[in-house]
Amino acid sequence: MIVLDNITKKFGDFKAVDQVSYQVNKGDFFSLLGPNGAGKTTIIRMLMGFIQPTSGNITIKGISAAETRARKKIGYIAEQHMIPPYLSGFEYLFRHASLVGLSGRDARIEVERVVEVVSMSGKEKQKSSGYSKGMKQRIGFAAAILGNPELLILDEPVSGLDPIGIRDVRNIICDLKSRGVTIVLNSHLLSEVEKTCDTAAIIHKGRIVIKDSIASIMAHGESLEDLFIKLTQET
Numbered sequence: 001m002i003v004l005d006n007i008t009k010k011f012g013d014f015k016a017v018d019q020v021s022y023q024v025n026k027g028d029f030f031s032l033l034g035p036n037g038a039g040k041t042t043i044i045r046m047l048m049g050f051i052q053p054t055s056g057n058i059t060i061k062g063i064s065a066a067e068t069r070a071r072k073k074i075g076y077i078a079e080q081h082m083i084p085p086y087l088s089g090f091e092y093l094f095r096h097a098s099l100v101g102l103s104g105r106d107a108r109i110e111v112e113r114v115v116e117v118v119s120m121s122g123k124e125k126q127k128s129s130g131y132s133k134g135m136k137q138r139i140g141f142a143a144a145i146l147g148n149p150e151l152l153i154l155d156e157p158v159s160g161l162d163p164i165g166i167r168d169v170r171n172i173i174c175d176l177k178s179r180g181v182t183i184v185l186n187s188h189l190l191s192e193v194e195k196t197c198d199t200a201a202i203i204h205k206g207r208i209v210i211k212d213s214i215a216s217i218m219a220h221g222e223s224l225e226d227l228f229i230k231l232t233q234e235t
């Protein structure tokens with residue numbers, strides 16, 4: 001589904017991402033872990049075609065990530081989800097629906113469905129300027145799952161959510177996975193990753209230091225947290 005082939009991204013002389021290669025197969029739940037500043041968001045921004053790699057290639061279903069058509073049927077949530085304050089959650093999602101090719105009654109039905117999924121029913125008509133951080137994040141997540149994407153790209157989707165919100169997102173993600181959706185997740189919540197993901201990579205200073213299935217990582221008897229600390233404290 002996704003292939004990163006020897007990706008390097010420089011900002012000036014600084015290498016934020018350094019020769020990263022990995023592959024995410026269809027139906028996989030892949031998590032990218034790493035300390036603050038490791039390069040996780042930079043990789044996702046390249047996947048989404050917002051910025052271009054300095055060298056290397058990224059393809060999604062065989063199409064270069066630089067091309068807009070590569071992002072058909074992709075749901076995405078940014079690290080810091082922004083909703084124009086003058087729009088209600090409903091208006092925001094309704095506009096978003098047009099981006100996935102829905103309009104009129106179909107768009108309204110789909111927006112109502114995702115509003116319900118993220119437990120925002122009854123609050124969707126309020127202006128988002130009055131939403132809490134977690135409410136904005138819920139609407140952002142609703143936008144990501146709108147239109148039944150086949151690939152979900154999530155950059156810390158539960159940041160700012162309360163424990164119920166975290167559980168809700170976990171359940172929604174697991175449900176989508178069981179329906180064959182491919183998921184790429186950036187996260188700091190290692191216990192969530194242990195519970196839900198198939199494969200994880202830890203990135204440190206722009207380089208992948210380990211990539212393996214969660215099952216094999218756990219088979220070594222170490223928790224993901226121990227491994228994370230060990231691999232990212234060494235320079």
Ligand SMILES: Nc1ncnc2c1ncn2[C@@H]1O[C@H](COP(=O)(O)OP(=O)(O)OP(=O)(O)O)[C@@H](O)[C@H]1O
Nearest residue numbers: 011015016034035036037038039040041042043079
């Ligand atoms: N547009 C940019 N210009 C210059 N440097 C950048 C830019 N974007 C990211 N960086 C740098 O690249 C490095 C990786 O940043 P990135 O946002 O990818 O980290 P991250 O792993 O997502 O961290 P976090 O866990 O804090 O979200 C950081 O050192 C950051 O300062």
Ligand SMILES: [Mg+2]
Nearest residue numbers: 040041042079
């Ligand atoms: Mg980030």
